[in-house]
Amino acid sequence: MPQLDAGEPIWTVDTWIVKSEREAHFLKNCGALGPGKMTVYRDVEKVSFFWSPAKWENRGALDEWRTSDQYNAGLALVADDVLEHKTHLMESVPEFPPK
Numbered sequence: 001m002p003q004l005d006a007g008e009p010i011w012t013v014d015t016w017i018v019k020s021e022r023e024a025h026f027l028k029n030c031g032a033l034g035p036g037k038m039t040v041y042r043d044v045e046k047v048s049f050f051w052s053p054a055k056w057e058n059r060g061a062l063d064e065w066r067t068s069d070q071y072n073a074g075l076a077l078v079a080d081d082v083l084e085h086k087t088h089l090m091e092s093v094p095e096f097p098p099k
Contacts, residue, residue, distance in 0.1 A: 010059050011090040016050040017083045023048060026081040032074030035065050048083075062089075 014033075018026045023042075027050075031038050034054060043049035056062040065071055 007058050008091065010056045010062055011092075012054045012056065012062065013088040013090060014052045014054075015084075015086045015088070016052075017085075018048045018050060018081050019083055020048060022081040026050070026078050029074070029077040029081075032077055033071065035070075059089075 016026070016030075027040065030040060030050075030052075034052075038052055038054070040050055040052045043051075056065075
């Protein structure tokens, strides 16, 4: 697996499984989980499953945000709503599309 260059952009895809009937509270408060405007998607068939992509300047910027008091306060706002949260770290694939 290629090593991510610390200065290269990185993307995150966060997935959230939210407790039944807590979706409205989660959506009202999850905007605090990003330093700017967030995009959130809901699964059409599993209404408690959400995902949110974000682009970061580099891994350091992501790490700085994820250790900040502001991010941790945002997590606390939705802690009672969430059954499962995962973050997937993504990088661009320069060899796609194949030539």
